[in-house]
Amino acid sequence: MELHCDNKSAIDIAHNPVQHDRTKHVEVDRHFIKEKIKKKIIRLPFLKSEDQLADILTKAVCGRVFHDSLTKLDIGDIYAPT
Known part of the structure; x- marks a missing residue:
């Protein structure tokens, strides 16, 4: 499944294994998406x-x-x- 995203920062956070203090408020969502990316269930292509x-x-x-x-x-x- 492709989840089109126009936010390069969100794509970088989803692919980055290191959690930053700035992303604490999206911790659960980020881990869910990260797991799906790792299993190749979803892709996050950039969209203008x-x-x-x-x-x-x-x-x-x-x-x-x-x-x-x-x-x-x-x-x-x-x-x-x-």
């Missing part, structure tokens, strides 16, 4: 932020990214005449 489709649902994006994402999701203009 503008290609992350979920971003239009969770954060403000520029108009170009918004319209490109709508096209990729096959969502048309709801105000266009039918």
Whole structure:
């Protein structure tokens, strides 16, 4: 399974066997993901932020990214005449 991620720090933390003080709040999740990566159940490929489709649902994006994402999701203009 591929878990696409646009955060290089999160990918590095998941692959890093050394726990840092900065990651204490994600300790359980990190160990779970680390175990799945080690067993090759999941992969964490990097995905550019503008290609992350979920971003239009969770954060403000520029108009170009918004319209490109709508096209990729096959969502048309709801105000266009039918």
